[in-house]
Amino acid sequence: MKRVHIIHLVLWALVPTAGIMAQPVIGLSNMPQVGDSVIIALSNQPVAPGTAGADQTWDMTWISAAEEQYFVYEDPAVTPWADLFDDATICGRSWEDYYSYYHIDATGVAAVGYAGVIGLSDTFTMDYSDSELFIPLDYSFGDSHADDFAGTSTAAGFSLPFTGDVDFEADGYGTLILPTGTYENVVRYHFFRTQEITFGTTTTTTKEQWAWVSSDYRFWLLLMEENFDGFSTTPLIWYDKAPLPAVPVAIGSAENYSVRLFPNPVSAQQSLSFEWNEQSNAVLTLTDLHGRKVWQRNMELKPGMQSLSFDGQVDAGCYLLQIATEKADHVTRLIVSE
CATH class of the missing domain: 2.60.40.2550 (Immunoglobulin-like)
Structure with missing residues (x-):
């Protein structure tokens, strides 16, 4: 049975009402949209997420960019695996041509599948029978969430079942300073994901992720994670080099809009x-x-x-x-x- 818990921690006895009202809230307008192109700076430095808590200033100007890459968000209907992941509302395609299929609505961001090409022609897929709701919406500092997921991975002619769970907490808010600038109204979330996949024996993999999102922008301003594949741990750090506003901003005219x-x-x-x-x-x-x-x-x-x-x-x-x-x-x- 699917397990979903969303816990809103309202500390009325400890926090003044004005402080609660001033805290940023991350919602649907802060999520990527079909047609978005995001340029990221990838770093090969060790993960150092800083401190959790209220009114933080996360100075991340120490992050150096080893390379520049991108994500493109597409209509799932025009992607190669559209029929397999027909529940998806958006598909993120990376510079490596890996496809991430998500269902995004007012309740949250759920992974429904992943796909890509291995080598010259072989493909891999992760098809969820029980989707992974890894980001609840709306969320603000103090909110937490947990979800179970399950599905089947296919690669090189083998089909392997997987199960797992994800535990999410919005553990801080404040100001984020990146090499590209200073961003206010930022909420940091921290989640821990565990996945078990069985092929004769069971292999457990984990992902610990920290991500900073501002109520003024859409997409992640900064993401850090550590991935354990059952043998070793690999760090990942990237930041958005030119964040898009949460609400499209006209340039001199109400008739302005983006052309696809x-x-x-x-x-x-x-x-x-x-x-x-x-x-x-x-x-x-x-x-x-x-x-x-x-x-x-x-x-x-x-x-x-x-x-x-x-x-x-x-x-x-x-x-x-x-x-x-x-x-x-x-x-x-x-x-x-x-």
């Missing part, structure tokens, strides 16, 4: 496409995350599908593509791969 680009990521040699709904003259500008202009073109846009190419003139990286017309500016993130 595809493919995204796109290689420097590929053509990029997007849908347009009106006749207009536009200036298309590509800027990097430091605000430097790297490419610009004037285009006459007509209703329907548009196509453009960078003709190999743009290096691999993360950019903002601005489509400026007389009516509004449309700004969308774009990842250019090698």
